[in-house]
Amino acid sequence: MENKRPSIVIVGGGFAGLECARALERAPVDIVLVDRQNHHCFQPLLYQVATAALSPADIAWPIRAILSRQDNLRVAMAKVTAVDTECQCVQAGPLSLPYDYLVLASGVTHAYFGHDEWSAAAPGLKTIEDAREIRARFLLAFEEAEIAADADARRKLLTFIVVGGGPTGVEMAGAMAEVAHETLRADFRRIDPRASRIVLIEAGPRILPALPENLSRYARTTLETMGVEVKVDTRVTDCTRDGVTLGDGTRIDASTIVWAAGVVASPGAQWIDAEHDRAGRIVVNADLSVPKLPNVFVAGDLASVSGEHIPGIAPAAKQMGRYIGRQLAERAQGRETKAPFQYRHAGDLATIGRRAAVVKMGRFELTGFLAWVFWGVAHVYFLIGLRNRFVVAVTWLWSWLTFRRGARLISAAEE
Amino acid sequence: MENKRPSIVIVGGGFAGLECARALERAPVDIVLVDRQNHHCFQPLLYQVATAALSPADIAWPIRAILSRQDNLRVAMAKVTAVDTECQCVQAGPLSLPYDYLVLASGVTHAYFGHDEWSAAAPGLKTIEDAREIRARFLLAFEEAEIAADADARRKLLTFIVVGGGPTGVEMAGAMAEVAHETLRADFRRIDPRASRIVLIEAGPRILPALPENLSRYARTTLETMGVEVKVDTRVTDCTRDGVTLGDGTRIDASTIVWAAGVVASPGAQWIDAEHDRAGRIVVNADLSVPKLPNVFVAGDLASVSGEHIPGIAPAAKQMGRYIGRQLAERAQGRETKAPFQYRHAGDLATIGRRAAVVKMGRFELTGFLAWVFWGVAHVYFLIGLRNRFVVAVTWLWSWLTFRRGARLISAAEE
Numbered sequence: 001m002e003n004k005r006p007s008i009v010i011v012g013g014g015f016a017g018l019e020c021a022r023a024l025e026r027a028p029v030d031i032v033l034v035d036r037q038n039h040h041c042f043q044p045l046l047y048q049v050a051t052a053a054l055s056p057a058d059i060a061w062p063i064r065a066i067l068s069r070q071d072n073l074r075v076a077m078a079k080v081t082a083v084d085t086e087c088q089c090v091q092a093g094p095l096s097l098p099y100d101y102l103v104l105a106s107g108v109t110h111a112y113f114g115h116d117e118w119s120a121a122a123p124g125l126k127t128i129e130d131a132r133e134i135r136a137r138f139l140l141a142f143e144e145a146e147i148a149a150d151a152d153a154r155r156k157l158l159t160f161i162v163v164g165g166g167p168t169g170v171e172m173a174g175a176m177a178e179v180a181h182e183t184l185r186a187d188f189r190r191i192d193p194r195a196s197r198i199v200l201i202e203a204g205p206r207i208l209p210a211l212p213e214n215l216s217r218y219a220r221t222t223l224e225t226m227g228v229e230v231k232v233d234t235r236v237t238d239c240t241r242d243g244v245t246l247g248d249g250t251r252i253d254a255s256t257i258v259w260a261a262g263v264v265a266s267p268g269a270q271w272i273d274a275e276h277d278r279a280g281r282i283v284v285n286a287d288l289s290v291p292k293l294p295n296v297f298v299a300g301d302l303a304s305v306s307g308e309h310i311p312g313i314a315p316a317a318k319q320m321g322r323y324i325g326r327q328l329a330e331r332a333q334g335r336e337t338k339a340p341f342q343y344r345h346a347g348d349l350a351t352i353g354r355r356a357a358v359v360k361m362g363r364f365e366l367t368g369f370l371a372w373v374f375w376g377v378a379h380v381y382f383l384i385g386l387r388n389r390f391v392v393a394v395t396w397l398w399s400w401l402t403f404r405r406g407a408r409l410i411s412a413a414e415e
Numbered sequence: 416m417e418n419k420r421p422s423i424v425i426v427g428g429g430f431a432g433l434e435c436a437r438a439l440e441r442a443p444v445d446i447v448l449v450d451r452q453n454h455h456c457f458q459p460l461l462y463q464v465a466t467a468a469l470s471p472a473d474i475a476w477p478i479r480a481i482l483s484r485q486d487n488l489r490v491a492m493a494k495v496t497a498v499d500t501e502c503q504c505v506q507a508g509p510l511s512l513p514y515d516y517l518v519l520a521s522g523v524t525h526a527y528f529g530h531d532e533w534s535a536a537a538p539g540l541k542t543i544e545d546a547r548e549i550r551a552r553f554l555l556a557f558e559e560a561e562i563a564a565d566a567d568a569r570r571k572l573l574t575f576i577v578v579g580g581g582p583t584g585v586e587m588a589g590a591m592a593e594v595a596h597e598t599l600r601a602d603f604r605r606i607d608p609r610a611s612r613i614v615l616i617e618a619g620p621r622i623l624p625a626l627p628e629n630l631s632r633y634a635r636t637t638l639e640t641m642g643v644e645v646k647v648d649t650r651v652t653d654c655t656r657d658g659v660t661l662g663d664g665t666r667i668d669a670s671t672i673v674w675a676a677g678v679v680a681s682p683g684a685q686w687i688d689a690e691h692d693r694a695g696r697i698v699v700n701a702d703l704s705v706p707k708l709p710n711v712f713v714a715g716d717l718a719s720v721s722g723e724h725i726p727g728i729a730p731a732a733k734q735m736g737r738y739i740g741r742q743l744a745e746r747a748q749g750r751e752t753k754a755p756f757q758y759r760h761a762g763d764l765a766t767i768g769r770r771a772a773v774v775k776m777g778r779f780e781l782t783g784f785l786a787w788v789f790w791g792v793a794h795v796y797f798l799i800g801l802r803n804r805f806v807v808a809v810t811w812l813w814s815w816l817t818f819r820r821g822a823r824l825i826s827a828a829e830e
Contacts, residue, residue, distance in 0.1 A: 038558055038823070055470035062823040064602040074604035077558040095562050143453055143492035147510050187479040189489035390813075391806060398805075408453070408477040 005030050006332055009090050009097050011080050011268075012105035013040050013063040015314045016300030016321035020103050023325025025070055027332045034092045036079040038062050041128055042383055044314060045392075047168060049131035050258070051175035052139065052183075052408040056128045058392050061384045080106070083271040085293055101295050101328055104268045104282065105321060108301040108312065111264035111279065118239040122161075122257035125168055137256045138176065139408055142184060144255070145191045152253075158196040159254035161244055163236050164261030165202030166209070167350035170219055172258050173200040174353040177226040182354075199229045199252060201244070203261070206232055208358065210311060210348050215358040218367045222352045236261075263312065268302050277304045286340030288324055297324045310343045314382070319343060351375045354400060420445050420487075421747055424505050424512050426495050426683075427520035428455050428478040430729045431715030431736035435518050438740025440485055442747045449507045451494040453477050456543055457798055459729055460807075462583060464546035465673070466590035467554065467598075467823045471543045473807050476799050495521070498686040500708055516710045516743055519683045519697065520736060523716040523727065526679035526694065533654040537576075537672035540583055552671045553591065554823055557599060559670075560606045567668075573611040574669035576659055578651055579676030580617030581624070582765035585634055587673050588615040589768040592641040597769075614644045614667060616659070618676070621647055623773065625726060625763050630773040633782045637767045651676075678727065683717050692719045701755035703739055712739045725758045729797070734758060766790045769815060 006029050010017045013035035021033055042059040049056055064075040078093030083102065090097040110124025123133050138160065145157035160180075162173045180196035187193070200207065200223065206216040207223075207230060220230050235247035243253040265280030274290050275283045281304035282290060288303060290296045300317035303310075310316050323341045330337040347361030349371070357371040366374060376396065383389045421444050425432045428450035436448055457474040464471055479490040493508030498517065505512040525539025538548050553575065560572035575595075577588045595611035602608070615622065615638065621631040622638075622645060635645050650662035658668040680695030689705050690698045696719035697705060703718060705711045715732035718725075725731050738756045745752040762776030764786070772786040781789060791811060798804045 038554060055472040057470040057823075062602070065823065068601045074561075075602075076562050077555075078562055093562060094564060139453060140492075146489075147491050147493055147508060149509060186483045187477070187490075391809065394806065394809070408472075408480065 006100040006328075007032070007098060008101045008103065008328060009034065009099040010103040010105060011035075011090065011092075012107060012266075012300070012302075013037070013075075014043075014105060014107050014300060014317060016105035016107075016302075016317040017103070018063070018066065019318040019321030020105065020299060020325040020328075021067055021070065021073055021321075023322045024072070024329050027072065027329035029072055029328065029332045031070075031073040032076055032097050033063065033067065033073060034076045034078055034080055034090065034095075034097065035063055036077065037127070038064070038077050039128070040066060040384065043126065045379060045383075046125050046128075046131045047171045047175055049128065050125060050134040050138070050172065051179055052135055053175065054392060054395060056132065058388055058395065059383065060128055061388065066384060080271065085272050085296065088295070099295075101297070101331075102272075103297045103299060103321075103324055103328075104272070104302055105299040105317070106266040106268055106302055107317075108263040108265050108279070108281075110259050111262040112239075112259065113262060115239065118259070121239050121241045122163060122244075122259040124259040125172070134256075134258055138179075141255045142180075142188065142191070142193055146188050147190075154191060155197075156243070156253040157255045158191065158193070159243070159252065159256075160196065160198045161252060161254045161257045162198070162200045163239075163244070163257065163259050165200060165204070165207030165230070165232065166260060167348075169200060169202070169258075169260035170207055170223065170350050170352060172260060173198055173228045173230075174223060174226060174351070177223070177228050178353045181227055194227075197229065198227065199231060199254075201234050201236060201246070202230070202232045203235050204232065208348075208350055211350075211358060211360055212365070215360060215365060215367065218356075219350065219352055219358050222356045226353050263301070265302050268298065272296060279304075287327065287338075288320060288341050297327075299324050305341065305343075308343065311345070311348075313348075315346050316343060349375050349378070421515040421743075422447070422513060423516045423518065423743060424449065424514040425518040425520060426450075426505065426507075427522055427681075427715070427717075428452070428490075429458075429520060429522050429715060430732040431520035431522075431717075432518070433478070433481065434733040434736030435520065435714060435740040435743075436482055436485065436488055436736075438737045439487070439744050442487065442744035444487055444743065444747045446485075446488040447491055447512050448478065448482065448488060449491045449493055449495055449505065449510075449512065450478055451492065452542070453479070453492050454543070455481060455799065458541065460794060460798075461540050461543075461546045462586045462590055464543065465540060465549040465553070465587065466594055467550055468590065469807060469810060471547065473803055473810065474798070475543055476803065481799060495686065500687050500711065503710070514710075516712070516746075517687075518712045518714060518736075518739055518743075519687070519717055520714040520732070521681040521683055521717055522732075523678040523680050523694070523696075525674050526677040527654075527674065528677060530654065533674070536654050536656045537578060537659075537674040539674040540587070549671075549673055553594070556670045557595075557603065557606070557608055561603050562605075569606060570612075571658070571668040572670045573606065573608070574658070574667065574671075575611060575613045576667060576669045576672045577613070577615045578654075578659070578672065578674050580615055580619070580622030580645070580647065581675060582763075584615055584617070584673075584675035585622055585638065585765050585767060587675060588613055588643045588645075589638060589641060589766065592638070592643050593768045596642055609642075612644065613642065614646060614669075616649050616651060616661070617645070617647045618650050619647065623763075623765055626765075626773060626775055627780070630775060630780060630782065634765065634767055634773050637771045641768050678716070680717050683713065687711060694719075702742065702753075703735060703756050712742075714739050720756065720758075723758065726760070726763075728763075730761050731758060764790050764793070 010033045039060040048054040082091040112118045184193040238245035269276035299320035301312045349359040351357040357375040359366040359371045425448045454475040463469040497506040527533045599608040653660035684691035714735035716727040764774045766772040772790040774781040774786045
């Protein structure tokens with residue numbers, strides 16, 4: 001009897017899905033990678049697109065170009081709508097994709113704690129489209145303030161709120177302060193962009209809670225020096241296009257609000273009718289397979305490994321994807337593998353404007369300018385594609401030397 | 416009596432408006448430059464954004480950043496809705512801008528010869544947003560063809576039509592052929608992008624009618640070698656999302672249609688109730704002022720200089736803008752100027768894919784690879800901003816060496 005090559009369907013072309021596909025490069029399998037986007041997006045730098053430092057194409061890359069040399073794989077741009085675990089088939093747009101093994105790596109999106117109506121007022125930062133929308137709102141606020149007739153309107157337009165004090169929120173707030181206080185300084189005649197108010201709101205007792213307290217404190221002081229108001233222990237109780245209301249009843253009028261607080265999983269758990277945690281993440285076994293569905297695996301932010309907290313960061317997603325890819329490669333070659341997945345935490349880092357960052361790797365801690373250089377080198381290194389690395393490096397160097405930003409386009413403003 | 420500095424309002428931040436503002440750099444005047452976009456767009460390279468070679472930010476630049484050092488000028492991002500020539504005031508969004516001199520440089524948009532309903536089916540190429548839309552349709556066609564079930568649908572998806580055989584149409588068709596036949600070659604499994612059909616349709620007897628016949632012939636042969644079908648003496652009589660109908664009744668099914676045939680002026684003539692030609696261009700005197708409105712000037716594509724044909728190209732717009740700026744600078748200093756505007760035609764050029772171009776400057780003609788190098792150097796030179804020049808040069812070199820394209824993002828496809 002002939003040995004049929006197993007079919008593998010990977011849902012999602014993020015860090016986990018790509019890494020899984022690559023780990024299967026030489027395996028005797030047939031892979032279909034499905035994503036509803038045509039591109040892989042380097043999410044850790046999305047905030048730079050949102051603040052006009054980089055162009056979308058600098059941090060995104062067509063999935064099929066990344067994997068074009070992998071002969072055992074094809075890419076389909078389609079949106080998954082259902083999974084039939086009995087017939088072992090994925091429905092994606094017009095496609096029915098039968099599978100022997102299924103890898104779900106469709107990630108998470110931003111969550112509004114049950115207030116989905118806030119999403120129009122406060123976009124999150126998960127896709128290129130999100131970043132472009134935030135960039136347009138942010139830049140448009142200065143343009144509208146410049147031609148606004150009364151002082152109240154100007155004050156509201158020049159108030160920017162970032163909700164969520166994790167790395168994304170800290171990076172957004174720092175970059176916004178930089179744009180307002182440095183980049184745009186000379187460009188307006190009626191308003192002074194340096195008078196902008198940037199408010200970072202965190203519900204917990206400190207920003208960057210994943211880092212040790214001294215680094216949180218350093219980050220906060222640095223942000224404050226840059227002109228960011230940091231409010232901890234502060235909840236947002238309402239959020240509209242005109243501003244936010246805080247837990248103590250204070251109202252802050254603002255025209256631009258960015259949501260960087262909390263995530264909810266993509267509907268993977270519904271597709272396969274699996275047990276999930278409160279954020280919708282699929283609860284998986286130690287080998288990242290789904291209980292009762294031994295040929296379905298979950299990687300990246302969508303996975304909730306029972307009994308272990310794995311952060312929702314790129315290195316974790318890559319490790320899971322690579323682990324599953326290797327497991328499946330072994331199986332395709334008739335070998336058994338039983339070692340469970342083990343997460344290795346490389347470290348945490350966040351950048352704060354153009355002069356400082358915080359880095360913690362094991363017992364090694366670093367702050368200030370050296371940490372910032374470390375952060376920059378690490379991010380350029382992990383960018384996909386030689387050209388992107390080069391363009392981003394050149395763009396950063398240029399921006400850093402000139403205080404300018406290269407991608408100040410408002411295109412949503414067109415009719 | 417104190418000498419009040421004259422107020423000048425410039426409408427439009429294209430080549431003409433910018434050049435006019437710059438010519439007034441040292442003049443004792445107060446300038447407001449109004450544009451409904453925040454950015455100046457280098458239109459000659461828009462087709463490269465539409466075919467995924469460059470990012471929008473590579474060819475666009477915030478108007479206020481370009482002019483930030485010019486102290487006698489402020490920029491307002493607002494849409495002009497009316498001009499009161501009696502009170503000498505421009506209405507733009509919430510602004511009322513009084514003027515002593517008015518310069519209209521709001522350009523043209525694409526015209527559908529009375530068939531405005533074709534615009535949804537066949538977008539033109541005048542703005543960054545247009546280019547992004549065409550890029551999304553073009554790239555999405557390949558993605559949809561890859562997952563399409565039947566051969567007819569695939570054939571339709573892989574048919575691309577460019578209407579209009581001027582420089583923009585020729586450049587679009589050449590770039591599309593290059594993407595289909597080179598860039599995407601290895602990226603698909605079920606379709607062969609090289610089987611794509613690219614059709615360039617021109618109503619007149621030859622493409623590039625502004626150039627001598629031998630250069631038109633060369634361009635046509637080169638395009639045909641690259642796999643573009645060139646149809647001259649061919650009119651489009653209908654145009655839908657499913658394809659076009661030609662004058663002889665032939666129907667071509669296609670999913671992507673680009674309109675590069677004919678332009679119509681922006682509503683400048685209505686604003687000031689002035690005489691205009693069939694395309695809506697304002698008929699102006701030899702000094703580019705409007706008959707009966709001696710303090711209103713028109714520059715760039717919006718101007719129709721009586722008795723003279725001035726092509727709608729960047730150098731012509733710049734010359735007009737500079738001329739008006741200098742005239743106004745002289746007047747502001749109490750000097751009289753009477754020399755009429757004289758257009759100096761520098762030349763015509765168009766590129767055809769990655770190996771050839773045609774150049775004509777005076778009696779000097781050039782074709783082939785050398786012409787292509789000339790075209791590239793000229794365009795990089797005229798790009799605004801040191802960083803943009805550098806990034807575009809690097810991106811081109813990289814694309815040329817690798818056959819890849821850096822900006823293959825489909826973002827309109829998102830939900």
